[in-house]
């Protein structure tokens with residue numbers, strides 16, 4: 001996996017994230033999928049786990065994660081409004097400042 005060509009998809013085991021991972025791998029990209037399986041499922045990415053282009057890391061993005069990637073798609077937020085209300089800290093990450101270059105996801109989690 002070449003670092004700058006790697007795309008990180010947070011929430012990559014969710015509905016949209018897993019389809020995005022599918023597309024990126026099909027396009028020949030190296031993908032780092034990050035998810036805590038809060039609403040997502042390993043079943044959504046099981047078919048990708050054997051791919052050399054695909055790497056999975058179980059992690060809650062409201063905590064810092066230091067990885068070097070070229071691009072980040074942040075979909076780590078439950079789609080359901082009811083579930084989202086339960087997981088308020090997820091909003092803190094999803095509405096935080098943009099990550100660029102070297103990833104530092106979850107940086108906004110400690111801001112109140």
Ligand SMILES: NC(=O)c1ccc[n+]([C@@H]2O[C@H](COP(=O)([O-])OP(=O)(O)OC[C@H]3O[C@@H](n4cnc5c(N)ncnc54)[C@H](O)[C@@H]3O)[C@@H](O)[C@H]2O)c1
Nearest residue numbers: 011013014015016036037038039040060061076077078079
């Ligand atoms: N599904 C839609 O039609 C739709 C439409 C417009 C916008 N969106 C938005 O796109 C995003 C993703 O939607 P979805 O349908 O794929 O939802 P989803 O719940 O299927 O996927 C969200 C993924 O994020 C993961 N996640 C949640 N909190 C996390 C955390 N703290 N750390 C790591 N992983 C975490 C979940 O486990 C899950 O895999 C949401 O923000 C949603 O509001 C969805």
